[in-house]
Amino acid sequence: MKRLIVAFIAAIGICQAAAKLNVISATEDLAAIAGEVGGDRITVEAIARGYQDSHFVEPKPSFLLKLQKADLLLLVGLQLEIGWLPPLITQSRNSKIQVGANGYLDMSQFCEILEIPTGPVTRAQGDVHPLGNPHYWLNPENGRRIAKALQTKFSELRPDDTAVFAQREADFEKRLTEAEKRWDAQMAPFRGRKVITYHRSWPNFCERFGLVVVDYVEPKPGIPPTPSHTLELINTMKRENIKLVLVEPYFDLRAPNSIAQAVGGSVAVLMPSVGGVKEITDYFKLFDYDINLLTTTFAKVK
Ligand SMILES: [Zn+2]
Numbered sequence: 001m002k003r004l005i006v007a008f009i010a011a012i013g014i015c016q017a018a019a020k021l022n023v024i025s026a027t028e029d030l031a032a033i034a035g036e037v038g039g040d041r042i043t044v045e046a047i048a049r050g051y052q053d054s055h056f057v058e059p060k061p062s063f064l065l066k067l068q069k070a071d072l073l074l075l076v077g078l079q080l081e082i083g084w085l086p087p088l089i090t091q092s093r094n095s096k097i098q099v100g101a102n103g104y105l106d107m108s109q110f111c112e113i114l115e116i117p118t119g120p121v122t123r124a125q126g127d128v129h130p131l132g133n134p135h136y137w138l139n140p141e142n143g144r145r146i147a148k149a150l151q152t153k154f155s156e157l158r159p160d161d162t163a164v165f166a167q168r169e170a171d172f173e174k175r176l177t178e179a180e181k182r183w184d185a186q187m188a189p190f191r192g193r194k195v196i197t198y199h200r201s202w203p204n205f206c207e208r209f210g211l212v213v214v215d216y217v218e219p220k221p222g223i224p225p226t227p228s229h230t231l232e233l234i235n236t237m238k239r240e241n242i243k244l245v246l247v248e249p250y251f252d253l254r255a256p257n258s259i260a261q262a263v264g265g266s267v268a269v270l271m272p273s274v275g276g277v278k279e280i281t282d283y284f285k286l287f288d289y290d291i292n293l294l295t296t297t298f299a300k301v302k
Helices: 002-018 028-041 061-068 085-092 140-157 159-190 203-209 227-240 254-262 283-301
Strands: 021-025 042-046 072-075 104-106 194-197 212-216 244-247 266-269
Touching: 021 028, 028 042, 028 072, 028 140, 028 159, 028 283, 061 085, 072 140, 140 159, 140 203, 159 203, 159 283, 194 227, 203 212, 212 227, 227 254, 244 254, 244 283, 254 266, 266 283
Parallel strands: 021 042, 021 072, 072 104, 194 212, 194 244, 244 266
Antiparallel strands: none
């Protein structure tokens, strides 16, 4: 009997040592990169779905259950999730993931951030992005930085698996570098093309792949289209021979369609996130999808 108890206690010890790091991510993009680095040594789940507008997610009780059990919370930061995540963190009462705790990881601190406002920020500048553009994961270089930061954090929380995380991170970077060669080759004929985008979701993507964003369907970030701004856009596009309007999947297509129609151009519904459509199951497929769609549409509009 005594031996049995000893064995039982030993078994509990092993279970605890081997307990997988439970990672909860605000978005599917960060979850996808976490999965690349963590492999089977972690469990990872996203809160917002990739087809949702991550600025505006309706909180659900199930989110709270996920947060209560998390060892580590990943968020995009720069106020992307400010409308829905902070109260959930507080209500979870999970001390590991409270702001400033060891299991609270704002990934923006590791990335290159564009459009950081220089002067004072007022509501007149729009509803979102007061700290800089939070759509930074759409440049693979930032994907690389996110992976590296996750490797460090995972190793800190699960030191026994340090070697596994290092190997997986290196492998992710290698595959990303190979994929970038392919994406660059696909985009090469279209470098320097001017586009209009609905929301400011694409500065990192466009800078990386050589597209020029001239204006936005939203008059200001988070503000819906207005007739006067739409008319201005049509004039700009005619004057500068711009044919393509890029739209995120959760916006009303009426304004973009009428703009494209007025200039004999086209609308492309680009995916800003993993999970935006079913086939985008990982970080690589996100760029595959968007770059395939872009190059096809560019070829069509000339
Ligand atoms: Zn935004």
